Amino acid sequence: MPRVPTTADAFNAVAEPRRRQILDLLAARERAVGDLAALLGVTQPLVSKHLRVLREVGLVEVRDDGRRRLYRLDGRPLKPIHDWVKGYEQTWSERFDQLDVVLAELSEQEQQDGSQDRQ
Amino acid sequence: MPRVPTTADAFNAVAEPRRRQILDLLAARERAVGDLAALLGVTQPLVSKHLRVLREVGLVEVRDDGRRRLYRLDGRPLKPIHDWVKGYEQTWSERFDQLDVVLAELSEQEQQDGSQDRQ
DNA sequence: CAATCATATGCCTATATGGGCATGCGTCAA
DNA sequence: TTGACGCATGCCCATATAGGCATATGATTG
Secondary structure (H helix, E strand, C coil), rough: CCCCCCCCHHHCCCCCHHHHHHHHHHHHHHHHHHHHHHCCCCCCCCHHHHHHHHHHCCCCEEEEEEEEEEEEEHHHHHHHHHHHHHHHHHHHHHHHHHHHHHHHHHHHHHHHHHCCCCC | CCCCCCCCCCHHCCCCCCHEEEEEHHCCCCCEEEHHHHHHCCCHHHHHHHHHHHHHHCCCEEEEEEEEEEEEEEHHHHHHHHHHHCCCHHHHHHHHHHHHHHHHHHHHHHHHHHCCCCC
């Protein structure tokens, strides 16, 4: 079985760095396809394809403006990612706590024996 | 150019649902490969392959225990995901605010004209 | 109407994935 | 020592990408 399609959900759509760049640009303001292509320094068809993926997972919406198409962000599909990863937030802050403990122990030892042979 | 490899970063490693399941299990406690396979209802080789991906992006660590190998979670590589998606958190809460505004306006209109022809 | 602009889509390639299956390798127990 | 166990890895397949290029479709302007 092949990999989960990029259009399966926001997790997969956002795994591609270029698509995150596009979202980051759209976070500031609504933009046309050509503008995005110029800002990213890539070809227009490529941007259109990425936007198609983002549209299929609901991360962007389109609006017609003459012969241009203006895309704007819809961040709601990102919420599941936020919710999932938030459950792990304590994981890396706990590590900080552990580091604090280690540092405290080191400092304590230094005060006790004043040893210098530490890197 | 093909898709970004799953081992490129946590974004891609975690895009696969089965790998998120594995992390969710490891979040509770350290586990052996066979236990994970049994809990997920999949074959052992498949779990080993997913664990390999997770190991390559630093999301799990291994420890030898006799003829078993115990895997445990390391959530630190998830932090970039958390940081990136957190920047969009206001995106969907803003939408709630907008919805509140709309609902308030509707409610206000109803009080003013008492109209019933609303869906 | 003709020419131009903005965008979407089609075709092409190389690539590596998730899963199935068989097997190799190290560890333990009898 | 021999067997069984636990795990990793190899090979196989179908699939769908990201990107390049050419072109079709639409809207605008002259």
